[in-house]
Amino acid sequence: MSTSLHDSILDLIALSARIASNHPGGDVCLMERLAAQGVPAGHIAQAIKLARNVRDEAQSLFDERVDARMLEKLGTTPAQASLPGRGCCGASACCS
Numbered sequence: 001m002s003t004s005l006h007d008s009i010l011d012l013i014a015l016s017a018r019i020a021s022n023h024p025g026g027d028v029c030l031m032e033r034l035a036a037q038g039v040p041a042g043h044i045a046q047a048i049k050l051a052r053n054v055r056d057e058a059q060s061l062f063d064e065r066v067d068a069r070m071l072e073k074l075g076t077t078p079a080q081a082s083l084p085g086r087g088c089c090g091a092s093a094c095c096s
Contacts, residue, residue, distance in 0.1 A: 008037045012047045019051035020058075 005013075015030040017023075034044050067077040 008034060008039050011037070012039070012044070015044070016047050016051035016054075019048055020055045022055065 011030050011034050015027060015034070018026055018030070031044060035041070067079070071077050
């Protein structure tokens with residue numbers, strides 16, 4: 001009896017981990033490998049959606065913690081701040 005996970009399971013885990021951690025690369029290669037292994041696109045999409053949910057929840061919890069600490073220590077939160085810049089990120093006009 002083999003105790004190793006199937007390659008497609010390992011690749012689904014790797015793809016999910018990359019997405020959940022905002023890793024900048026390797027996702028296309030893993031998607032192609034999964035497709036070549038016969039994993040249906042719907043299953044790959046489910047893994048990606050789950051990974052995004054985990055990532056987004058973690059980010060939201062982190063942001064809430066930072067905001068609560070800032071409110072406690074400084075009496076304000078980033079949501080109350082205004083961004084004077086014209087760029088899409090609020091900086092100068094570097095990307096507008």
